[in-house]
Amino acid sequence: MKKVITIGREFGSGGRELGRKLAERLGIAYYDREIITAIAEKTALSEEYVDRVLERRPTQIYPFSHSGTFYLSFDPHFHLNNSIYAEQTSIIRSMADRSPCVIVGRCADYILKDRDPFRVFVYSDMPHRLARCRENAPENENLTDKELRQKILAVDRDRRKYYRFFTGQNWGDRKDYDLSINTAVGKIDDWVELISLFVEKL
Amino acid sequence: MKKVITIGREFGSGGRELGRKLAERLGIAYYDREIITAIAEKTALSEEYVDRVLERRPTQIYPFSHSGTFYLSFDPHFHLNNSIYAEQTSIIRSMADRSPCVIVGRCADYILKDRDPFRVFVYSDMPHRLARCRENAPENENLTDKELRQKILAVDRDRRKYYRFFTGQNWGDRKDYDLSINTAVGKIDDWVELISLFVEKL
Numbered sequence: 217m218k219k220v221i222t223i224g225r226e227f228g229s230g231g232r233e234l235g236r237k238l239a240e241r242l243g244i245a246y247y248d249r250e251i252i253t254a255i256a257e258k259t260a261l262s263e264e265y266v267d268r269v270l271e272r273r274p275t276q277i278y279p280f281s282h283s284g285t286f287y288l289s290f291d292p293h294f295h296l297n298n299s300i301y302a303e304q305t306s307i308i309r310s311m312a313d314r315s316p317c318v319i320v321g322r323c324a325d326y327i328l329k330d331r332d333p334f335r336v337f338v339y340s341d342m343p344h345r346l347a348r349c350r351e352n353a354p355e356n357e358n359l360t361d362k363e364l365r366q367k368i369l370a371v372d373r374d375r376r377k378y379y380r381f382f383t384g385q386n387w388g389d390r391k392d393y394d395l396s397i398n399t400a401v402g403k404i405d406d407w408v409e410l411i412s413l414f415v416e417k418l
Numbered sequence: 419m420k421k422v423i424t425i426g427r428e429f430g431s432g433g434r435e436l437g438r439k440l441a442e443r444l445g446i447a448y449y450d451r452e453i454i455t456a457i458a459e460k461t462a463l464s465e466e467y468v469d470r471v472l473e474r475r476p477t478q479i480y481p482f483s484h485s486g487t488f489y490l491s492f493d494p495h496f497h498l499n500n501s502i503y504a505e506q507t508s509i510i511r512s513m514a515d516r517s518p519c520v521i522v523g524r525c526a527d528y529i530l531k532d533r534d535p536f537r538v539f540v541y542s543d544m545p546h547r548l549a550r551c552r553e554n555a556p557e558n559e560n561l562t563d564k565e566l567r568q569k570i571l572a573v574d575r576d577r578r579k580y581y582r583f584f585t586g587q588n589w590g591d592r593k594d595y596d597l598s599i600n601t602a603v604g605k606i607d608d609w610v611e612l613i614s615l616f617v618e619k620l
Contacts, residue, residue: 398596
């Protein structure tokens with residue numbers, strides 16, 4: 217069996233649920249939120265801040281220029297964000313080396329390239345993503361369909377930018393994955409069964 | 419179970435083998451070469467000609483302009499090729515309506531959109547595609563690795579152009595498929611098992 221399974225996912229596609237259930241079914245470790253917590257512990261930054269850097273726009277991270285001169289080394293954001301990424305890389309590598317596991321998001325497919333992971337990408341169509349977000353929304357969230365749709369697209373845009381910035385690859389491009397699945401078709405549990413049966417043969 | 423499974427595939431990825439084995443395993447019809455034969459019979463054109471039009475560059479099909487005037491209606495190629503496509507559309511629809519089946523290539527995912535097929539895209543990396551093409555090559559084919567690679571890329575380019583021309587969609591774009599698989603990982607027989615188990619639940 218492949219020791220590490222990485223899961224990239226569009227927001228609202230069910231990738232996280234799929235990852236968790238897949239880990240349960242295979243009886244291996246599951247990492248998602250845990251990575252944020254571990255980075256926060258190691259860097260003494262708040263989880264919220266780490267989350268923001270890892271999930272949100274990397275535009276702040278770009279070096280800025282002023283009058284034609286790069287102020288790269290004077291930008292504290294740039295260094296902080298880069299060190300969060302470096303910490304994430306080291307944490308993900310040590311998690312993957314510790315035991316077989318499923319890792320959701322966090323550029324893990326790229327970071328663990330030399331460990332030859334089984335790389336899954338999960339996506340769906342907008343109606344199914346809206347429905348799933350509604351199901352999982354906190355009680356006090358009262359977004360209209362239009363607002364929710366905008367939120368979904370914004371999260372995806374941030375993930376795409378972040379992934380592109382740190383990996384140089386196009387997020388969701390099939391050539392960087394072994395399997396891409398559309399959760400608008402079938403049930404998550406059936407996808408989990410299918411992937412686990414396949415992965416056990418690798 | 420979904421009644422129709424369509425398979426798009428990169429050249430040399432094993433999509434045809436996968437489609438044939440999947441149909442065998444599910445005990446349903448399989449169409450690939452049969453579509454060309456049926457069109458040739460219906461149009462009284464040679465199979466070779468139909469094959470060339472359906473698999474090769476659609477550039478001949480574009481209307482050409484001369485001194486700013488379109489000679490659309492005077493271009494015999496344009497009409498012939500369009501009628502081959504129309505014939506293909508009608509043949510694929512009637513095949514899909516006759517009985518459950520697997521259809522490889524031929525824009526079937528697009529043509530059968532209203533029949534809600536299960537849409538698979540099969541791809542691989544270049545070393546595996548080269549190896550597969552060598553295995554399946556006719557005895558008198560003596561291409562160098564470079565020539566074979568060029569041939570593979572040229573066939574893909576033609577498929578992409580053809581698909582784009584007739585569907586307006588990007589060939590291989592995940593949003594138009596339910597499952598995309600990388601046959602560089604695992605064995606074709608295991609992918610077949612995985613897909614058949616899943617499709618039987620739909």
